[in-house]
Amino acid sequence: xxxxxxxxxxxxxxxxxxxxxxxxxxxxxxxxxxxxxxxxxxxxxxxxxxxxxxxxxxxxxxxxxxxxxxxxxxxxxxxxxxxxxxxxxxxxxxxxxxxxxxxxxxxxxxxxxxxxxxxxxxxxxxxxxxxxxxxxxxxxxxxxxxxxxxxxxxxxxxxxxxxxxxxxxxxxxxxxxxxxxxxxxxxxxxxxxxxxxxxxxxxxxxxxxxxxxxxxxxxxxxxxxxxxxxxxxxxxxxxxxxxxx
Numbered sequence: 001x002x003x004x005x006x007x008x009x010x011x012x013x014x015x016x017x018x019x020x021x022x023x024x025x026x027x028x029x030x031x032x033x034x035x036x037x038x039x040x041x042x043x044x045x046x047x048x049x050x051x052x053x054x055x056x057x058x059x060x061x062x063x064x065x066x067x068x069x070x071x072x073x074x075x076x077x078x079x080x081x082x083x084x085x086x087x088x089x090x091x092x093x094x095x096x097x098x099x100x101x102x103x104x105x106x107x108x109x110x111x112x113x114x115x116x117x118x119x120x121x122x123x124x125x126x127x128x129x130x131x132x133x134x135x136x137x138x139x140x141x142x143x144x145x146x147x148x149x150x151x152x153x154x155x156x157x158x159x160x161x162x163x164x165x166x167x168x169x170x171x172x173x174x175x176x177x178x179x180x181x182x183x184x185x186x187x188x189x190x191x192x193x194x195x196x197x198x199x200x201x202x203x204x205x206x207x208x209x210x211x212x213x214x215x216x217x218x219x220x221x222x223x224x225x226x227x228x229x230x231x232x233x234x235x236x237x238x239x240x241x242x243x244x245x
Contacts, residue, residue: 002029002030002226003225003226003227003228003229004026004030004222004225004226005029005030005031006030006032007026007030007031007032007085007225008031008032008034008077008081008082008083008084008085008086009026009031009032009033009034009085009086009087009088009225010033010034010036010073010074010077010084010086010087010088010121010125011023011026011033011034011035011036011088011090012036012037012062012064012087012088012089012090012091012117012121013036013037013064013090013091014035014036014037014043014046014059014090015035015037015038015039015042015043015046016037016039016042016189016190017187017189017190017191017214018090018140018184018187018189018214018217018218019035019037019088019090020042020046020214021213021214021215021217021218022090022217022218022221023035023046023050024046024049024050024053024218025215025218025219025221025222026218026221026222026225027050027053027055027056027057028053028055029222029226030055031055031056031086031225032056032057032081033050033055033056033057033058034057034058034060034073034077034080034081035047035057035058035059035060036059036060036061036062036064036073036091037059037061037062037091038061038062038063040059040061043059043061044059046059047059058080060072060073060076060077064091064113064116064117064118064121065112065113065116065117065120067120067123067124070117070120070121070123070124071120071123071124073124074124074125074128078128083128083132084125084128084129084132084135085134085135086135086136086137086138086225087121087122087125087135087136087137087138088138088140088221089117089118089122089137089138089139089140089162090140091113092113092114092117092140092191093109093110093113093114093191093194094155094191094192094194094195095110095155095194095195095196096151096152096155096197096200096201097151097195097196097197097200098150098197098200099153099154101197103196103197106154106196107154110154110155110158111154114158114159114161115158115161115162115165118139118162118165121137122137122165122169125137126177129176129177130176130177133176134176134177134229135176135178136177136178136179136180136224136225137169137177137178137179137180138180138181138221138224138225139165139166139179139180139181139182140162140182140184141159141160141162141163141166141181141182141183142155142156142159142162142183142184142185143183143184143185143237143239143243143245144156144159145159145160145161145163145181146163146183146237147245149245151197151200151203159183162181163181163183166179166180166181166235167181167234170232170234173232178224178229178232178233179232179234180221180224180232180233180234180235180236181234181235181236182217182220182221182224182236182238183235183236183237183238184217184238184239185212185237185240185243185245186207186210186211186212186239186240186243187211187212187213187214187216187217188208188211188212188213188214189214192204192205192208207243210240210242210243211240212238212239212240216238217238220238223236224236
């Protein structure tokens, strides 16, 4: 039996891309899923597809920048399934632009989703996991959390922060909570559609011509979850073979 079988997993940003691919892969391995995103129509379609394939999933419309909504997500998961084994903090934005474009509203939104959204998720599930004396929190960072790129200063800052939070959680785990930081490179998702600066978008679209399928990252996430409870995979960087940066 897979270590994923019957584990209760919350996935944020589940309506597309990495979240959707991960949901399908984990459901096929027997996980019980709570899917969270803002687009209810997409969540309904995904839950129906999983159910048709024999999997178990439900959803909660959630905006991760609203702490009350994230707390409700955790409480509803606990009420539905009786425990929370894994949180996958996947929701994120990447509206890249040079600093001198001064797109402050985009900076604020990235900070709210990419950093505060991760922290709100941790805050919602950590007391439950402490009470269980077990749990696994998986945060989606980026290769941009390892290297700063022109036009990506704020985005990189948010992803460096996610790495720091992941490592801090590991250090404070007390042998109970597993902490994993996943850093994807170019992956075929909707992430690039939030870029409003045309010059930056053109450069990123050129890079993403070699993007790998979202399921490649989903497989990496599944690998970390399926390890025995005494094994904590802390860091994975995954990018296209042809990606140099």
